[in-house]
Amino acid sequence: MSPPLRFIRKPYQGDKRKLVISIDVGTTYSGVSYAVLDPGQPSQIQSVTQYPGQGHIGGDSKIQSVVMYDKDDKVVAVGAETDKQVFPELGEIEGLQTAAWFKLYFRPPHLEREHDSEIKDLPQLPKNKTAIQVFADMLAYLFKSTKQYIRERQGVPFWNSLESSIDFVLSHPNGWEGKQQAEMRHAAVMAGLVPNEDEGQKRISFVTEGEASLHFCLNKIPDALNDHAKDGIMVVDCGGGTLDFSTYSRASDSFEFKEISAPECTFQGSIFVTRRAGAYLAETLKNSRFRTKGNIDAMLDIFEKNTKRTFKSVSKYYWIKFGREDDNDKDCGINSGIIKIHGEKIATFVQPAVDSITKVVEDKVKKSSIPIKVLFMVGGFATSDYLFQTLGNYFKKTGITIMRPDAYLNKAVAEGAVAHYLDRTVKSRVSKYDFGAYSSQVFNPENPDHVARQDRAISVSNGDRWISGAFSVILPKNTTVSEEKEYRQYYYQVMKDNKVERAWNEFRTIMCYRGLDGHPPEWLDKAPDLFVSLCNVRADLTNIARSAKSAVSQEGKTYYWFGYEIALLFGLTELRAEIVWKEDGVEKRGPAIVAYDFKKDDK
Numbered sequence: 388m389s390p391p392l393r394f395i396r397k398p399y400q401g402d403k404r405k406l407v408i409s410i411d412v413g414t415t416y417s418g419v420s421y422a423v424l425d426p427g428q429p430s431q432i433q434s435v436t437q438y439p440g441q442g443h444i445g446g447d448s449k450i451q452s453v454v455m456y457d458k459d460d461k462v463v464a465v466g467a468e469t470d471k472q473v474f475p476e477l478g479e480i481e482g483l484q485t486a487a488w489f490k491l492y493f494r495p496p497h498l499e500r501e502h503d504s505e506i507k508d509l510p511q512l513p514k515n516k517t518a519i520q521v522f523a524d525m526l527a528y529l530f531k532s533t534k535q536y537i538r539e540r541q542g543v544p545f546w547n548s549l550e551s552s553i554d555f556v557l558s559h560p561n562g563w564e565g566k567q568q569a570e571m572r573h574a575a576v577m578a579g580l581v582p583n584e585d586e587g588q589k590r591i592s593f594v595t596e597g598e599a600s601l602h603f604c605l606n607k608i609p610d611a612l613n614d615h616a617k618d619g620i621m622v623v624d625c626g627g628g629t630l631d632f633s634t635y636s637r638a639s640d641s642f643e644f645k646e647i648s649a650p651e652c653t654f655q656g657s658i659f660v661t662r663r664a665g666a667y668l669a670e671t672l673k674n675s676r677f678r679t680k681g682n683i684d685a686m687l688d689i690f691e692k693n694t695k696r697t698f699k700s701v702s703k704y705y706w707i708k709f710g711r712e713d714d715n716d717k718d719c720g721i722n723s724g725i726i727k728i729h730g731e732k733i734a735t736f737v738q739p740a741v742d743s744i745t746k747v748v749e750d751k752v753k754k755s756s757i758p759i760k761v762l763f764m765v766g767g768f769a770t771s772d773y774l775f776q777t778l779g780n781y782f783k784k785t786g787i788t789i790m791r792p793d794a795y796l797n798k799a800v801a802e803g804a805v806a807h808y809l810d811r812t813v814k815s816r817v818s819k820y821d822f823g824a825y826s827s828q829v830f831n832p833e834n835p836d837h838v839a840r841q842d843r844a845i846s847v848s849n850g851d852r853w854i855s856g857a858f859s860v861i862l863p864k865n866t867t868v869s870e871e872k873e874y875r876q877y878y879y880q881v882m883k884d885n886k887v888e889r890a891w892n893e894f895r896t897i898m899c900y901r902g903l904d905g906h907p908p909e910w911l912d913k914a915p916d917l918f919v920s921l922c923n924v925r926a927d928l929t930n931i932a933r934s935a936k937s938a939v940s941q942e943g944k945t946y947y948w949f950g951y952e953i954a955l956l957f958g959l960t961e962l963r964a965e966i967v968w969k970e971d972g973v974e975k976r977g978p979a980i981v982a983y984d985f986k987k988d989d990k
Contacts, residue, residue, distance in 0.1 A: 396429040396809060406537075406549040409556040409804035410529050411596075412522065414490045414628030415658055416449040416767060417466070419533050420801040422809060423541075432606070432805045434798055435536045440468035449767075449797050452490065452627075454524050458482025460515045465528035484513035488658065489525075491628050492518035493570060497901050497919075498562045498652055502743070505662070506628075506654040519570050523577035530580055554590050555580055556804040561597045561631040562652030565922050565962050568593050569983035593960050594807045596766075596800050597633030597650050600624045602810060603803030604763045605642075607792035619647055619759035621751060623744060624800065625768035628656040630740065632747050635813065636757050644812050648751050649819035649865060655743040657695065657768040663736040664690050668726075675719045677710070677726075685709040686726060694733070699772040701730040734773070741777055752785070762789045765799035815869040816958055818862050821900040821907045822921065824876050824953075826859040836910060847881045848946035849938065856911050858898065858918065861955060863906075868958035875952045875967065880928075882935060885947045891932040895953055897921045897962075924953050926966040926979040934970070953979060 399405075405424040411417060419435040436448040450466035457463050458481055464474065469485070471477050487510050499506060512518060538546045557571050572591050581587035600622045617636075624631040634648040665687050672678040686709045694705050710724030720727050752759050762782065764775060769791055779789045792799070807813075830844050830852035831837050837844075837854050844852045862874045878895065899921045900907035902914060911918045928951065935947040949968075954976075956963040964979040 398427050398429050399424040401426055404549065405552065405554065407554045407556065407805060407808050408530075408533060409558065409599075409801050409808070410526060410533075411558045411599075411801040411804065412490060412525055412529070413449075413452055413626055413767075413800070414488055414656060415452055416627060416797060417452045417525065417529060418449040418798050418801040419529055420798065420805045421533065421537070422805050424809075430809055432802050432809075434802060435533050437536060438467050438532045440464075440466065440470070440473065452487070452525060454486045454489075454521050454528075455480075456484045456486070456513050456516065458484075460484075460513065462524050462528075465525065466532075484516075485510070486513055486516060486521040488628065489518045489521040491654075493522075493559075493563065493567045494654075495562060495564055495567065499654070500901075501903065502651075502653040505659050505739070519574050520577070522571065523574040526574055526578035526580060530578060552590070553580075554592065554808070556592050556594055556808050558594050558596050558599050558800045558804045560626075560629040560652045561595045561633060561650035562629070563595075565981065566983040568961055592808070594804050595631065595633070595650060595960065596624045596626065596629075597622055597631045598813055598960070599800045599803030599807050600631070600763070600765045601633060601635060601644065601803070602806035602812060603765060603799040604790075604792055605810075605812065606802070606806050608790065617757075618761065619755055619757040620761040620763065621748060621759055622763045622765065623748075623769075625740075625744075625764060625766040625771075625774070626656045626800075627658050627767060628654065630655050630743055630747075630768075632744075632751065634751050634755065634759065638814075642812060643814050645815040645867065646813065646817045647757055647867075648755060649817045651747050651751075653743045653747065655740045657740075657771075660695060660736045660740065660768075661687055661691050663739075664695075664728075664733070667728075667732065667736070672716075672719055675716050675721070677714070677716060677719070677721060682709060694728070696770065698730065698733050698737075699776065701734045703730050704728065705730060705733060737771070737774060737777075740768070740774065741781075744778060745781055748782070748787075752787075760787060762787050764789060764791050767797035770797070815867050818864055818866045818868055818957060821860055821864045821902075822862040822874075822955075822957065823858050823860040823898055823900070823907070825855075825896055825898060825911070826857045827853040827855045828857050830854050840910070840912075848883045848940070848944070849881050849948070850940035850942050850944070857909060858900070858907055858911050860907065861897075862957050864900075870956070870958040872956070872958055873954045874957060875954050877950060877952050879950050880932070880935075880948060882932070882947045885933065885935045885937070887929060887932045891928040893926055893928045895924045897924060897955070920984075922962065923982045923984070924955075924964045924979050925982055926953070926964075926977060928966070931968050 408421045410419050420432055422430040422432050424430050438450045451469055453469040455464040455469050491509055572588055575591050576583045581590050619634055619636050622633045630653045632651040635644040636647050637644050668683050668686055686707050689707045689709060694707055704727045706725050706727050708725045712723045714724040715722055782789055840854050844854050846852050861876050899919050900917055902917045908914055931949050931951055935949040937945055937947050939945055951966055951968040954965045954967050962981050964981050966977040966979045968975050
């Protein structure tokens with residue numbers, strides 16, 4: 388029988404005090420948590436519970452993910468400061484521009500193909516702002532607020548002693564990849580969190596919202612898995628924009644977990660419930676004098692703040708007060724400035740989220756070799772009693788227990804991200820796609836694929852002809868990858884001579900096959916739309932090239948060659964790479980840079 392799960396955080400092993408800050412910029416709300424790391428002491432996770440402009444201050448405090456600009460593109464309000472009911476003077480600012488839901492502009496386009504999505508017609512960004520710039524302005528505000536919060540509680544000398552070495556953890560949806568991480572890191576530099584240098588940028592790390600949520604649950608209800616030590620568990624982070632699904636199993640003799648299924652991400656968060664309510668109100672009021680955008684926006688604001696959160700019964704009406712006592716329209720159900728909506732109708736707004744969760748969970752259960760018996764629900768949308776009860780009733784017949792930690796669910800990611808930094812309980816992850824590299828093959832006249840592509844054959848210095856355009860798999864799909872496991876790709880270079888007069892900086896493109904079924908084809912041109920460039924790995928090969936070995940071709944000509952490997956670490960929360968080669972039989976290593984080309988994108 389496996390031992391009971393009893394989590395005790397280990398004392399910090401560093402030799403000097405440190406500060407770690409996690410920032411969760413959500414689609415609709417954002418939050419910050421942090422921990423002070425003292426040598427020899429276990430660290431306690433704390434949250435920022437007060438921001439400028441907030442009316443309500445408490446343990447559940449999060450602020451709106453909204454940034455407002457004036458006509459000159461200068462920031463005039465962020466977060467809680469953007470509430471026009473609290474700050475009516477905002478309505479008097481000329482050319483006021485509002486950025487909301489900007490996080491969704493980062494989304495990888497392939498996610499919409501993999502799951503049914505309603506993510507269209509996003510609120511437009513301010514005319515001279517990219518999503519990265521807005522994200523940076525949001526980060527800058529959150530960092531400034533956190534600085535003020537900690538200085539007021541810990542003292543200015545405390546902050547000044549640690550500010551230049553703070554480690555930051557940024558969370559993101561399960562579906563975000565290295566490219567989105569690079570964009571977020573760029574925004575962090577723009578926001579002034581770290582300097583624009585290698586050492587500074589290393590202080591930025593990432594964690595998926597699903598993995599952060601697992602750490603949150605394990606910290607809040609560590610006894611929950613004692614009866615399910617050998618079972619699989621799933622975490623569903625029900626956020627504003629996305630639903631994030633992560634599946635794990637526990638190592639039987641330790642407080643360690645491994646991912647047993649590739650993470651999923653669907654666009655069925657709570658904002659789409661509000662959007663469906665807006666479409667319903669617009670249709671209902673299309674012939675009413677209350678059909679104006681101002682009235683509907685006022686109704687949706689109340690729906691968002693009150694109705695959506697308190698809705699739990701399909702058999703009763705829910706009232707939305709938006710106007711004055713003399714505002715009436717009997718045909719549309721408006722009486723004394725109040726419009727009522729029946730619970731059965733509100734349930735239809737939530738149903739697509741229910742369908743998304745049940746579909747993904749059932750698919751994971753069906754494909755898992757380990758029984759999945761526990762489902763944790765976290766995130767702001769998880770506070771919906773209707774959603775929780777509906778899913779609980781649905782999964783009761785399958786033997787899956789659904790649980791919500793008794794804590795502030797809308798702070799799960801921010802707190803869980805710090806716990807991830809401190810505890811690192813997940814030791815292996817599952818690859819969602821086939822990863823590989825563009826490669827060439829030596830021409831074989833008896834190979835039909837080579838003959839069909841002989842027009843692209845090139846001659847190299849050793850006399851061979853190479854056919855380009857092949858795909859070489861480095862990491863297959865659905866592979867369990869430990870954090871330490873390296874995956875290597877060998878490369879072979881041929882030169883006419885060994886006179887290397889300039890630095891030899893090599894770029895190699897790492898590719899990803901997005902096909903949902905089966906193995907990737909051997910040649911890229913067989914499915915060109917499903918192969919995408921993931922990143923470039925850049926390394927300095929100058930010294931290796933200068934020590935190239937000589938050889939003689941079949942034609943009797945001397946040529947030079949050298950080989951090297953790119954070693955990739957896929958099992959971390961961020962892709963890492965190194966260059967590997969041999970000198971006199973001894974393995975040598977050098978740095979390699981993983982670079983993402985995002986500047987050309989319109990974000």
